[in-house]
Amino acid sequence: MTSSPTEQLVDVTMPQMGVSVAEGTVVEWRVAPGEAVAAEQTICEISTDKIDTEVPAPASGVLAEIVVQAGETVDVGTVLARIGTGAAPAHAAGNGHSRHYSPVVTRIAAEHHVDLAQVTGTGRDGRVRKQDVLAFLDAQRAGERAAPAPAEPPLHIESPYRPEPAPAAAPAAGADPAEGETLSRMRRQIGAHMKRSLDTAATCTTWMEADMGRVEAARRALGTTALPLVARAAVEALREFPALNATLDGERYRQHDAVHLGIAVSLGEDGLIVPVIRDAQELSAEGLAVRIRDLAARARAKQLTPDDVAGGTFTITNPGQYGSLMATPVINQPQVAILDLEAVVKRPIVVTDDEGNDMIAIRPQTVLGLSWDHRALDGVLAAQFLGAVRRRLESWEHH
Known part of the structure; x- marks a missing residue:
């Protein structure tokens, strides 16, 4: 050329x-x-x-x-x-929009003798995805249609990705079953990113317990999970402590005026993705709930755009929906911190009344975890930020 x-x-x-x-x-x-x-x-x-x-x-x-x-x-x-950029067109634009199946879809269909014309696609413009073919096969085996996905599956950061299913094959002559299998390309890529983050950042984690009584009442009134309320409290705390709403690229540390909030979304066997709510500081808890549901739905339908997953300044992960009580999330590079929301569980704790008397009460509690980069932040600032989040959650007013 x-x-x-x-x-x-x-x-x-x-x-x-x-x-x-x-x-x-x-x-x-x-x-x-x-x-x-x-x-x-x-x-x-x-x-x-x-x-x-x-x-x-x-x-x-x-x-x-x-x-x-x-x-x-x-x-x-x-x-x-x-x-x-400096050439003249050879002919006018216009081509037939012939549709193609991805190689993965074609391979699975061929292996299981599936007529792709019978598979309902859930991708963009009805495109058939790998998940659609696997769901079709499951429905065939069960003799019924595949069950629909829950309205709000868990959102979390740790990836449950497993290699895509393959037909069973007899072991090769002389093969040792105890040797196992090589990690999939996706699993290796996820591991490389996590390891790169741990090698890059001086990662520390701070935990703090919070009473979620007011949040539980408010989220039931709103008909949502606790996540949007925690997100709103975190956004307000980031405005109070902007040093955490920042990125560190090499030795270039930059605080950001706007909060572009990443929410980790599980894609089941396809791993995870972190879509970004831009200008989250302008949204109420109700507005954040709407945006979280929209991004999660589009993520699972593979309808996100490159802009939807770029430019985050702070991330929240929510493994608590699985019942976990404490975790150490890995920082989403080049951000300097990530907030972890754990399960809300009822525990007996000591409370003090207005007259200073102590008593045992059953209260809904959660553990807030913050992984932070010691290159950019100190422990005091991390604790102050978590304290600000907790203060807002424990004093949440119905609005």
């Missing part, structure tokens, strides 16, 4: 769609080589284990070449195509 002296080539790359996403598949090209494109125009569709999305053109010009063809799976950061 050659270019004119005035033509500048701009690379179109496979975007990063979450910290544990290692690769993506080009599903469809919307533009052919030689066709004109405008900046931000969709030029192709991609699919990952977590998100189906469109890739916009990074610049206006002409699509000079397609490097990765539809159906091919490549690593994040791989050049997909190149746009010539």
